[in-house]
Amino acid sequence: MNKFYTLEGRGRSFRLICEPDECATLVELLEAEGFALDQLSAHPLLMRAAGGESALGSSLAARFGRLYIQDAASFIAPLALAPAPGDVVLDVCASPGGKSTFLAQLVGKHGTVIANEPNPQRLATLRQNVQRLSMANVASLDSPGEKLPLPDGSLNAVLLDPPCSGWGTADKHPRVKELWQGDKVEPLKILQRKLLREAVRVLAPGGRLVYSTCTTNVEENEAQVLYAANELGMRLEPLDAPSGFAVEEPALAEARGVVRVAAEESGSQGHFVARLVKPGETGGQAAEEFEYVRDAAVDAALEALERKGGEVIDLEDVPGAGRLPAGSLVAFKGQVRFLPHAALCLLQPRARWQGMALGRLTAGGFRVHSRCRTLMGSSPGPDALEVDEIGPLADLLAGRGVLLDTPAQTKPLPLYFRGLALGWLAVKGDGRRVLWTEK
Numbered sequence: 407m408n409k410f411y412t413l414e415g416r417g418r419s420f421r422l423i424c425e426p427d428e429c430a431t432l433v434e435l436l437e438a439e440g441f442a443l444d445q446l447s448a449h450p451l452l453m454r455a456a457g458g459e460s461a462l463g464s465s466l467a468a469r470f471g472r473l474y475i476q477d478a479a480s481f482i483a484p485l486a487l488a489p490a491p492g493d494v495v496l497d498v499c500a501s502p503g504g505k506s507t508f509l510a511q512l513v514g515k516h517g518t519v520i521a522n523e524p525n526p527q528r529l530a531t532l533r534q535n536v537q538r539l540s541m542a543n544v545a546s547l548d549s550p551g552e553k554l555p556l557p558d559g560s561l562n563a564v565l566l567d568p569p570c571s572g573w574g575t576a577d578k579h580p581r582v583k584e585l586w587q588g589d590k591v592e593p594l595k596i597l598q599r600k601l602l603r604e605a606v607r608v609l610a611p612g613g614r615l616v617y618s619t620c621t622t623n624v625e626e627n628e629a630q631v632l633y634a635a636n637e638l639g640m641r642l643e644p645l646d647a648p649s650g651f652a653v654e655e656p657a658l659a660e661a662r663g664v665v666r667v668a669a670e671e672s673g674s675q676g677h678f679v680a681r682l683v684k685p686g687e688t689g690g691q692a693a694e695e696f697e698y699v700r701d702a703a704v705d706a707a708l709e710a711l712e713r714k715g716g717e718v719i720d721l722e723d724v725p726g727a728g729r730l731p732a733g734s735l736v737a738f739k740g741q742v743r744f745l746p747h748a749a750l751c752l753l754q755p756r757a758r759w760q761g762m763a764l765g766r767l768t769a770g771g772f773r774v775h776s777r778c779r780t781l782m783g784s785s786p787g788p789d790a791l792e793v794d795e796i797g798p799l800a801d802l803l804a805g806r807g808v809l810l811d812t813p814a815q816t817k818p819l820p821l822y823f824r825g826l827a828l829g830w831l832a833v834k835g836d837g838r839r840v841l842w843t844e845k
């Protein structure tokens with residue numbers, strides 16, 4: 407990676423949205439706008455930024471969905487869950503999606519994250535973030551976390567980041583500790599226990615559950631983890647102190663191995679993270695048998711979606727669909743969505759869920775959404791627009807067209823910055839002018 411500055415814990419923490427081999431180019435894009443960057447030691451995708459010609463959230467990288475700003479301590483829970491590439495992970499309380507979309511990066515293209523959020527406004531925010539970051543491996547579900555439409559013992563990795571009193575966010579909300587006390591906290595404690603019970607139900611023997619909050623309240627933290635251990639039969643698995651954070655001792659001695667982030671010393675919010683394991687051996691199904699069961703489950707799920715008005719789209723009709731992982735394309739009201747097969751197999755018919763929208767059906771065939779990088783090649787082909795400087799990117803985002811010096815184009819044009827995919831441009835006029843449009 408490029409040169410780094412020493413921000414000494416200052417600056418905004420954020421996550422790069424890219425593959426490991428693209429980090430250096432994304433850093434170049436940020437540095438071209440005057441940001442000074444530091445890498446966090448916990449993971450190569452995690453950084454801090456200071457300076458810059460604009461706020462980090464208005465940077466070119468942010469506007470092209472190539473970074474996600476979040477508190478540094480919120481990186482710890484996904485890292486504690488540590489899913490392997492290809493895993494299927496459930497995030498029970500997902501919006502706005504900071505942890506779900508980090509998990510989606512950790513499980514990679516061939517893994518799947520089922521991101522659940524019952525609050526309609528917050529679900530909409532989660533879906534906007536999934537779309538903005540172009541995360542086709544996230545399926546968003548709108549179920550109460552106390553009654554998930556998933557079979558018993560169906561997942562090996564679950565994150566539970568429930569509503570909490572938020573005492574750890576006092577840097578942003580100074581009155582939080584005074585407002586969230588006594589009677590107001592009691593319903594949260596009850597909900598957290600119900601969510602824990604349901605998370606344990608859907609977890610397979612041997613599976614991992616990470617429980618995290620942004621409060622320092624022992625009753626919502628260590629006491630809940632001990633409830634899971636003593637009443638729900640889970641085993642508390644000690645975590646190592648996360649790299650780059652200062653931690654405090656657990657507030658209850660029996661809860662050894664939980665992580666309590668010391669906010670001020672860590673330059674982050676206060677956070678609590680614990681890892682629990684469901685006893686028993688992970689059941690191994692013979693690979694062939696699994697493939698058979700999976701194919702049958704996918705067929706049944708697609709038939710059910712067709713009965714509800716979905717139209718299954720042939721992958722051949724969508725340019726670049728060969729780059730998608732195992733999944734199906736289904737159009738609802740003309741909107742073509744990617745449905746990962748893992749989600750199609752696991753989610754019960756009553757589940758209301760969505761995959762990422764890739765584009766829409768028009769009279770001329772499939773029309774890709776500008777932000778759908780999933781259908782772009784990892785390097786620019788002959789018909790792409792590749793820019794080396796940030797000027798044309800700023801022009802495009804400001805609604806100004808860019809003239810091409812190539813033959814006239816008819817189809818949306820893939821846009822790259824020094825080989826880094828950014829999205830699709832609409833072709834205008836005589837086919838020589840391209841525009842960035844979200845329509």
Ligand SMILES: C[S@@+](CC[C@H](N)C(=O)[O-])C[C@H]1O[C@@H](n2cnc3c(N)ncnc32)[C@H](O)[C@@H]1O
Pocket residue numbers: 480498499500501502503504505506522523524525528549550551552567568569570597
């Ligand atoms: C702490 S926030 C989650 C933050 C998220 N994990 C992230 O990192 O971006 C808790 C979320 O739980 C949701 N929630 C509230 N009641 C719930 C329930 N009964 N089941 C599942 N989620 C619930 C809230 O709407 C809120 O979005």
